[in-house]
Amino acid sequence: MFNRDLYIPRIASIKGIKGLTPDTKLFRITFTKKDAELSREHDFLPGQFVQVSVFGRGEVPISIASSPEDKEEMGLSVRRVGFVTDALHKLKPGDKIGIRGPYGNHFPIEDIQSRHFLFVGGGCGLAPLRSLIRYMANNRKKFQKLTILYGARTSGDILFKDELYSMRESKEADVNLSVDCGPADALCSVGVVTTLFKKFNNLKGSAAFICGPPAMLHFVVKELLNLSVGEEDIILSLERYMKCGVGKCGHCYIKNKYVCTDGPIFSYRELKELGLEL
Amino acid sequence: MQNQNSKFKIEDKFISRKNLKKVLGELLKSSRLIAPVSVYGEIVFQEVKSVEAIVFEYENCLNAPKDYMLSNDEVLFKYSAKSSRIKKDKASDTPLVIFGSRPCDTKAIGLLDKFFSRTFEDPLYFSKRKNTLIITLACRKLGRNCFCTSTKSGPCLENGFDVQLIDIGEGFYLEARSSRGRDFIKRFSNLISNSDIKKKKEKEIAIKKAVESKKTEFDLKKVYDNLDKSNTEDDFWEDLSERCQSCGGCLLICPTCSCFHIIDKKINGKEGNRLRSLDACYYEGFTRMAGGYNPTSPRPEMMRRKFYHKLWQEVGEFGEAGCTGCGRCNEICPGNINWLENIKKIEKRLA
Numbered sequence: 001m002f003n004r005d006l007y008i009p010r011i012a013s014i015k016g017i018k019g020l021t022p023d024t025k026l027f028r029i030t031f032t033k034k035d036a037e038l039s040r041e042h043d044f045l046p047g048q049f050v051q052v053s054v055f056g057r058g059e060v061p062i063s064i065a066s067s068p069e070d071k072e073e074m075g076l077s078v079r080r081v082g083f084v085t086d087a088l089h090k091l092k093p094g095d096k097i098g099i100r101g102p103y104g105n106h107f108p109i110e111d112i113q114s115r116h117f118l119f120v121g122g123g124c125g126l127a128p129l130r131s132l133i134r135y136m137a138n139n140r141k142k143f144q145k146l147t148i149l150y151g152a153r154t155s156g157d158i159l160f161k162d163e164l165y166s167m168r169e170s171k172e173a174d175v176n177l178s179v180d181c182g183p184a185d186a187l188c189s190v191g192v193v194t195t196l197f198k199k200f201n202n203l204k205g206s207a208a209f210i211c212g213p214p215a216m217l218h219f220v221v222k223e224l225l226n227l228s229v230g231e232e233d234i235i236l237s238l239e240r241y242m243k244c245g246v247g248k249c250g251h252c253y254i255k256n257k258y259v260c261t262d263g264p265i266f267s268y269r270e271l272k273e274l275g276l277e278l
Numbered sequence: 279m280q281n282q283n284s285k286f287k288i289e290d291k292f293i294s295r296k297n298l299k300k301v302l303g304e305l306l307k308s309s310r311l312i313a314p315v316s317v318y319g320e321i322v323f324q325e326v327k328s329v330e331a332i333v334f335e336y337e338n339c340l341n342a343p344k345d346y347m348l349s350n351d352e353v354l355f356k357y358s359a360k361s362s363r364i365k366k367d368k369a370s371d372t373p374l375v376i377f378g379s380r381p382c383d384t385k386a387i388g389l390l391d392k393f394f395s396r397t398f399e400d401p402l403y404f405s406k407r408k409n410t411l412i413i414t415l416a417c418r419k420l421g422r423n424c425f426c427t428s429t430k431s432g433p434c435l436e437n438g439f440d441v442q443l444i445d446i447g448e449g450f451y452l453e454a455r456s457s458r459g460r461d462f463i464k465r466f467s468n469l470i471s472n473s474d475i476k477k478k479k480e481k482e483i484a485i486k487k488a489v490e491s492k493k494t495e496f497d498l499k500k501v502y503d504n505l506d507k508s509n510t511e512d513d514f515w516e517d518l519s520e521r522c523q524s525c526g527g528c529l530l531i532c533p534t535c536s537c538f539h540i541i542d543k544k545i546n547g548k549e550g551n552r553l554r555s556l557d558a559c560y561y562e563g564f565t566r567m568a569g570g571y572n573p574t575s576p577r578p579e580m581m582r583r584k585f586y587h588k589l590w591q592e593v594g595e596f597g598e599a600g601c602t603g604c605g606r607c608n609e610i611c612p613g614n615i616n617w618l619e620n621i622k623k624i625e626k627r628l629a
Contacts, residue, residue: 082568250537
């Protein structure tokens with residue numbers, strides 16, 4: 001863990017802020033100098049999140065959007081949607097925040113036997129997926145075929161647009177983008193993200209990593225099942241209201257699973273057993 | 279006589295009523311003592327400064343001793359406005375003694391011990407817990423709203439306690455089942471005497487009388503199995519939740535409930551505290567996210583969530599129910615929902 005005491009955050013500094021969309025910013029975080037040694041020891045894995053504190057306002061769970069191999073700084077993509085994220089967006093480089101974590105489980109890439117990795121993201125759901133995408137893209141020997149299906153509301157809402165376009169250019173990944181409302185351009189079509197599945201007729205043996213708004217999850221899972229992706233190979237990153245992030249406050253559990261400790265990464269099969277209606 | 283006495287474990291003793299009061303008086307000198315007192319006609323657990331204030335004849339206190347392990351406005355740490363410094367308070371070293379906890383309440387704290395050491399150990403909870411001695415007072419009979427025999431948490435505990443006192447008339451049969459309990463006996467060895475066969479017999483009669491004072495209300499295994507099998511039955515939960523006002527009373531008064539929320543509260547322009555307080559899962563915003571999405575809405579869903587958490591998840595994970603049959607929720611509910619009757623309905627109906 002980055003923090004020594006369970007509930008006490010480690011102080012981190014905002015190294016830089018990049019606006020990604022009108023309501024989302026990427027915060028590049030470093031730990032203070034004397035703790036830098038500690039932070040390198042305590043690594044994280046793609047899919048995990050940290051509890052970000054704006055002291056005086058509160059604390060929110062934010063997925064880590066950078067690759068664990070990026071040791072210099074940690075990237076957090078934050079959408080301004082509530083009380084704390086609003087305060088976070090008003091901060092400037094050099095300001096201090098609190099970090100607790102990394103918490104949660106991670107994308108189970110060690111167990112996956114497949115060769116084709118599909119990333120399906122909607123809106124700000126691309127954030128946790130980006131950590132995995134960057135990690136896999138930097139380890140092409142192990143992870144050869146990467147396909148990204150990403151949908152946003154409008155062209156201006158596409159997260160990490162530059163990176164996605166450059167990945168498409170360099171053929172690092174097969175990048176497919178869609179926007180709910182046009183205009184379309186050469187690089188993205190108009191329609192919900194499920195329309196991007198049209199080009200496939202069979203995805204048997206692939207693994208799919210999905211993150212996005214609840215409504216999207218339902219339709220994407222349906223498409224994947226129709227394309228013969230196995231239930232254990234459909235991996236979702238869930239979002240829930242969290243307060244402690246360590247399985248104690250009781251806000252995030254679904255039946256007998258705490259999304260903050262047993263999740264947020266679950267396979268579709270596990271969610272079926274939990275009786276979760278996507 | 280000598281031979282028969284040596285058969286008993288060293289932890290089975292006897293204490294007279296007079297000596298018990300002397301022990302409590304001694305404890306007051308070195309610890310904070312929480313005991314049942316009468317306040318405006320209600321019996322509640324409160325800190326006492328004298329043994330005379332303690333009530334020894336009562337059904338159960340309105341509040342649970344859990345309030346002393348999990349309270350409101352607990353300071354997690356103090357932060358400075360520029361957030362370059364965080365300060366954590368040192369935990370208090372004064373030992374805490376809770377006297378008069380009924381078996382249901384003691385079992386509830388035992389359950390909280392298991393919960394707060396699950397996955398990550400909660401430092402705040404255990405900093406209080408490790409300094410606490412709980413003296414359990416077994417019940418002579420089940421109360422009006424009690425159903426501890428159904429949840430296997432009373433009227434007398436077999437283990438999972440420090441010290442347990444069972445009333446056998448001329449005094450109390452005293453049992454210790456933890457190292458804290460054994461230290462207690464050692465410390466007051468001049469006021470605690472040995473037990474004997476006659477007293478043990480009297481204890482067994484007292485327990486039997488208490489157990490038989492009320493019939494068991496339901497079979498916990500059957501309730502667990504029924505919940506395990508059924509995943510839908512929406513109209514059942516709608517029916518149950520019709521009278522719920524989401525006041526949160528049942529959850530805030532429950533000895534096993536531990537959900538909390540955390541807020542940052544300003545002290546002055548420079549500093550603030552991060553505080554944690556008890557929360558209730560029936561509150562409308564309990565699972566609501568910033569964008570407005572609420573996975574546990576409406577109320578029937580919340581009700582299903584609570585039942586599954588207490589009677590299915592905790593049974594499956596800890597081997598014991600997340601409800602210890604104290605009946606406080608039935609006392610306090612303004613909608614007269616009756617948690618016990620609903621458990622019985624689940625036992626019968628969902629099958």
